[in-house]
Amino acid sequence: MDMMRQFSLEGKVALVTGGAYGIGFAMAEALALAGAKIAFNCRSQANLDKAMADYQAKGIQAKGYICDVTQEEAVQTLVADIARDLGPVDILVNNAGIIKRIPMTEMSAEDFRQVVDIDLVGPFICAKAVIPGMIERGHGKIINICSMMSELGRETVSAYAAAKGGLKMLTRNICSEYGGANIQCNAIGPGYIATSQTAPLRERQSDGSRHPFDQFIVSKTPAARWGEPEDLMGPAVFLASDASNFVNGHILYVDGGILAYIGKQP
Numbered sequence: 001m002d003m004m005r006q007f008s009l010e011g012k013v014a015l016v017t018g019g020a021y022g023i024g025f026a027m028a029e030a031l032a033l034a035g036a037k038i039a040f041n042c043r044s045q046a047n048l049d050k051a052m053a054d055y056q057a058k059g060i061q062a063k064g065y066i067c068d069v070t071q072e073e074a075v076q077t078l079v080a081d082i083a084r085d086l087g088p089v090d091i092l093v094n095n096a097g098i099i100k101r102i103p104m105t106e107m108s109a110e111d112f113r114q115v116v117d118i119d120l121v122g123p124f125i126c127a128k129a130v131i132p133g134m135i136e137r138g139h140g141k142i143i144n145i146c147s148m149m150s151e152l153g154r155e156t157v158s159a160y161a162a163a164k165g166g167l168k169m170l171t172r173n174i175c176s177e178y179g180g181a182n183i184q185c186n187a188i189g190p191g192y193i194a195t196s197q198t199a200p201l202r203e204r205q206s207d208g209s210r211h212p213f214d215q216f217i218v219s220k221t222p223a224a225r226w227g228e229p230e231d232l233m234g235p236a237v238f239l240a241s242d243a244s245n246f247v248n249g250h251i252l253y254v255d256g257g258i259l260a261y262i263g264k265q266p
């Protein structure tokens, strides 16, 4: 038996939402290296153009689309356009997401709703758009990008934690509802990863020293470092491939050990 064949994505079409940069870009690169054709979406032409150049520089043929994941009709159109351009979506990576760091009592309901809309309703809309085709073709892989905040809380991230906790349960529910149709829906829960989303937590202080949150995360992580988008490449390929065909409803934390660790003794 050729073990590596199990990990091949040859002939598959993958949609990575928010795949223009950051974690989404790295996971899309990984899926492409494993053989998949890549479609991604983002919200602006400027980001789309930059991303197309970045994919090209890596030698990856990706097709980008403008689409906001909260707009159901636009997402249905996106999925139909991808089917026309590349073929039907076999793998959906629900990666698009935002965070707003605001103390809960100062946060407007509008801000709270926007985070939940993008981080939880968006994945629902995208999954809903691809599941009927997956059922028809008899297979499908959905990977939701969760967070440490699917398990843990902290100051200022109430909306994000509520959305990512909800996404964990949406993952389990899609598994429960469509596992019988040979659809595997799993999640990746990245730890603290160095991207634009976490840049404010890593900014150097005016005296050149490291941000206190940066030091806090390194001390909370047994691996003693921030994660890089590349740390998510292998897990994404595993969950997108036949190697994970009996893995369903699972949240794979890729966090350098944060969730296993109580923290340094004083």
Ligand code: NAP
Binding pocket: 017, 018, 019, 020, 021, 022, 023, 024, 041, 042, 043, 044, 047, 067, 068, 069, 070, 094, 095, 096, 097, 098, 099, 118, 122, 145, 146, 147, 148, 189, 190, 191, 192, 193, 194, 195, 196, 197, 198
């Ligand atoms: P990022 O650098 O801020 O990238 C976020 C991506 O999401 C961008 O491509 C953005 O595209 C897209 N996006 C946002 N709202 C969208 C919408 N309504 N419709 C379509 N696309 C939208 O963030 P990241 O760190 O790579 O994070 C990617 C995912 O991983 C997010 O779900 C995030 O919550 C999650 N995550 C991140 C970390 C971390 O430490 N960085 C840890 C755990 C989980 P635009 O150009 O259109 O804004």
Ligand code: GCO
Binding pocket: 099, 101, 146, 147, 148, 149, 154, 157, 160, 189, 190, 191, 192, 193, 197, 198
């Ligand atoms: C924060 C961070 C996080 C991470 C990530 C952790 O402010 O605590 O932005 O929430 O981005 O989701 O897994």
